[in-house]
Amino acid sequence: MVRILTTLSRNVTGVWGAEGERWLAGLPALLDGLAADWDLVLEAPYDLTFHYVAPVRQADGTPAVLKVGFELEVEAAALRAFDGRGAVRPLRFDATRGAILLEQVTPGHRLRDLVPADDPAAMAVLADLMRQLHVPPPASHGLPPVLSQVGALDRHRGPVPAGLVSQAAALMRSLCASASREAVLHGDLHHDNVLAGTRAPWLAIDPHGLVGDPGYEVGSILFNPHPDDRDPALTALVPARLRQLSAALGEPEDRLAAWGFVKAVLSSVWTADTGGPLTRALDVAHLLRPT
Known part of the structure; x- marks a missing residue:
């Protein structure tokens, strides 16, 4: 977990500088707020690069994936245009907090x-x-x-x-x-x-x-x-x-x-x-x- 977050920290500060540092400092509170507002149970994150991405459970037990980070408006717009054809479906999006909830793809091997x-x-x-x-x-x-x-x-x-x-x-x-x-x-x-x-x-x-x-x-x-x-x-x-x-x-x-x-x-x-x-x-x- 420490290694994963170290990689995320290095990448985010390298690309977004001081803004990235502020985002990292506020990340725990941001995740807590999203979990409460969207009624999610967060699990351990995936290997992280430039965004925080983790599997979650929704209120009804359905699995999903939470992605939080910078510049996700364009990703959300593309996924809406694809509308599930050949791509993962977006479930919720919060532009203000830079968060998108996605369907979980299983079995998920690459x-x-x-x-x-x-x-x-x-x-x-x-x-x-x-x-x-x-x-x-x-x-x-x-x-x-x-x-x-x-x-x-x-x-x-x-x-x-x-x-x-x-x-x-x-x-x-x-x-x-x-x-x-x-x-x-x-x-x-x-x-x-x-x-x-x-x-x-x-x-x-x-x-x-x-x-x-x-x-x-x-x-x-x-x-x-x-x-x-x-x-x-x-x-x-x-x-x-x-x-x-x-x-x-x-x-x-x-x-x-x-x-x-x-x-x-x-x-x-x-x-x-x-x-x-x-x-x-x-x-x-x-x-x-x-x-």
């Missing part, structure tokens, strides 16, 4: 357990989820456009090679401008954010929530799971993944590869800007870099 033993099966699951998730944006959806992320590339002056970053920024603008349609996107769809369920065989969790070209969605898939493992054999899976996803989604393979390059560079920039070590995303970026 899609990453299929990789690399059966990578084509994992790709088939992810393609099926994309077909379910990519609904037309509803009116007043409150979700940011994909292009809003290009600022991270424009501002980066860190360890990711400048040539890669500038090329990714230009390509991202071009891909957004040439998109044939827009859809609601998960924004961080990959093996760790897909759980085995009973309501549906697989359900996505933890959406970033975006609106834009559906091709963007493949990016995170290409350097997951276990992006910290820079084993060349995992990077070597990328071409076959692109071929399979292109055929399953009816999207041009070269366009998906371009989005894969953009997202791999973007992920590398985000990691570097928060002080983390560069991951397999950078290897994928080099592999997919347009010539």
